[in-house]
Amino acid sequence: MTSTVDAGAAVSNEAAAPAVPLAARTRGLRKVYRGTVAVDHVDLDVPEGAVLGMLGPNGSGKTTTIRMLLGLVRPTEGEVELLGRPMPDGAAHALPDVGALVEGPGFHPFLSGRDNLLRFAAAEPRLASAAIPAAVDAALERVGLTVAARRRYKGYSLGMKQRLGLASVLLVPRRMVVLDEPTNGLDPAGTREIRRIIAELHADGVTVLVSSHLLAEVEATCTHVAVLQTGNVVAQGELTDLLESGNAALLVRTPDAELAMETLRENRIGARLTPDGVRADLTATPAPRVLEVLVRAGVAVHEAARARTGLEDLFARLTQADSSTMDDTAAEGES
Incomplete structure (x- = not known):
């Protein structure tokens, strides 16, 4: 069942009246494997x-x-809708508009990267035979594999395999792209390329769903976030709203940092020095009171703003409880 972040309503799941049309949604989604609950009444909105x-x-x-969204696994309970179609029954209508890379691509090891991609392209229902070679070459170039296109897949590094899998997703225009750990095995240059491709897809109006454990990548590329814990959605919403809702501090920029720290502590206001200034705790003291105390003490306040919580801090707060409740091996390769 969906819960919210304690810091505010910005992270609550407004399932009854979404503000924007949804590319995908689940309601009461549940999956049980041999008595083990892998997903428990998840309500997920993908704008x-x-x-x-x-x-x-x-x-x-x-x-x-993700598997249930794509119709690869049938839910034990609940509803799934993808691009306006119920899943898995509507898979034939929805999936041609969806490109997905889930748990790594499956390619033939003794074929070249290009030949593997040609086989994938031949199975694309919306790609004419005459257009296949050009589509394959364009996809390879887009992911930076043109030079290695004729090398055998078995000689590819993990990062190159990930790139080829992404190329298979990009063979034709999509309404939605689903990427499961897309930067796995990539070096920093490859990671930047994935960021660029995701940004291009977003600019083209494509809906992108990214599963990742790299918080910095999510913070750099995503507009929205859904946080899952032991089969439940514990928070979801726009990334900026989620980060701001977790704030309980005021960042004060001042040349009188030591005086500011001393003044705040004398007034029993928690504070600490950071590279950006003095971070004052707002848990028990409102921001105007903090500023009043500083100004009266003669502290030169150059700037004051709500401190922005990093995604790592937010994620840790949401998932630190019961993080080991579910057996990692129980959900059939769950990640």
Whole structure:
């Protein structure tokens, strides 16, 4: 069942009246494997045109949820809708508009990267035979594999295999793209390329769902976030709203940092020095009171703003409880 972040209503799941059309949604989604609950009554909204990062520890239900969204696994209970079609019954209508890379691509080891991609392209229902070679070459170039296109797949590094899998997703225009750990095995340059491709898809209005354990990548690329914990959605919404809702501090920029620290502590206001200034705790003291105390003490306040919580801090707060409740091996390869 869906819960919210204690810090505010910005992270609550407004399932009854979504503000924007949804590319995908689940209601009461549940999956049980041999008595083990992998996903438990998940209500998930994926807004059209968003880049949604799905976060969660191992065993949180991310991959199982994605499988059910794509019709690869039938739910034990609940409803799934993808591009306006009920799943899995509507898979034939929805999936041609969806490109997905889930738990790594499956390619033939003794074929070249290009030949593997040609086989994938031949199975694309919306790609004419005459257009296949050009589509394959364009996809290879887009992911930076043109030079290695004629090398055998078995000689590819993990990062190159990930790139080829992404190329298979990009063979034709999509309304939605689903990527499960897309930067796995990539070096920094490859990671930047994935960021660029996701940004291009977003600019084109494509909905992107990204499952990742790399919080910095999610923060750099995503507009929305859904955090899963032990099979439940514990928070979801726009990334900026989620980060701001977790704030309980005021960042004060001042040349009188030592005086500011001394003044705040004398007034029993928690504070600490950071590279950006003095961070004052607002848990028990409102921001105007903090500023009043500083100004009266003669502290030169150059700037004051709500401190922005990092995604790592938010994620830790949401998932630190019961993080080991679910057996990582129980959910059939769940990640």
